[in-house]
Amino acid sequence: MTANAAFSKTALPTPQELEAARQVPVHDSKGGKVLLGSLFEPDQIGGTAVVVFIRHFLCGLCQDYLSMLSSKFPPSLLEQHKIRLSVVGCGDYKMIDSYRDHLSCPYxxxxxESKKAYExxxxxxxxxxxxxxxxEYQKKGMGSTVWTSIGSFFKMGKLANPGDSKQIGGEFVFSSxxxxxxxxxxxxxxxHAPLRDLAQASGLPPPFSP
Structure with a gap:
């Protein structure tokens, strides 16, 4: 979807949009550049790739989502089902290490930071x-979530841009x-997508009992 197109919650990217997305550079925690398209490729033959776009690095709601994701979809389960899961945020790469440590995020x-991929x-x-x-993933009331976001700023201890506080994200699944x-x-x-929907789309067992 281009910036001038009508917003759609579920429309798949067109071939032209996908190619543009593939060429967007993103940074790892050390500042190294990789093309976003490399995250669309599964690690294993016949596998699936999942890319989760979060909001800013201080968002308590996104932190809750990744915490539940980590609990329900641990790396051992993803490997068993040949699924590669990556996370993309819109803040400075200098915050990635502290963000990962803060959440014990395994992905x-x-x-x-340019938000070009989001666009x-x-x-x-x-x-x-x-x-x-x-x-389902919201752990606390909104008041507590706001304080979690504020607390994250001090725990991460980085004088870096956490990202656009009004940006929202999404989840994408790619074939082999x-x-x-x-x-x-x-x-x-x-x-953020319900975990049951994300599981079904990526070929994982339901994360919750009926």
Whole structure:
């Protein structure tokens, strides 16, 4: 989805948009550049790639989402099902190491401070809107979540840009050939994809008992 196109929560990127996204450089925790398209390729033959775009690095809601993701989809389970999962944020790469340590996040994390990847993949909404639904991953009330975000700033101890506080993200699943098969773009700040939907789209067992 281009910036001028109507926002869609679930429309797959067009071939042109996908190619543009592939060429976007993102940074690892050391500042090294990799092309975003490399994250679309599974590590194993016949596998699947999942890319989760979070909001800014201080967002307590995104931290809750990654914590639940880490708990329900540990690396051992992902390896068993030939799934590669990467995380992309819109803040400075200098915050990645402290962010990963703060959450004990087992997934590789990258920075797209330019937000070009968000734009070309259709995550064009910028909002503080919370929406009307409390998601499964929200651990605390919103007051506590705000304080968690503030506390994260001091715990991470980095005088670096955490990212655009109004940017929202989404989740994308790619086939063994690197083609998008499913996506979910956030419409508000509490709208990360339900884990059951993400599991089904990526070929994982349901994360919760019926």
């Amino acid at each position: 590789p994390i990258y920075s797209d 070309v993949l259709g995550m064009t909404k910028r909002t503080f809107d919370l929406g009307d639904t409390t998601p 050939s690197g083609q998008p098969t499913w996506c979910h773009r956030m419409e508000n700040t509490r709208d």
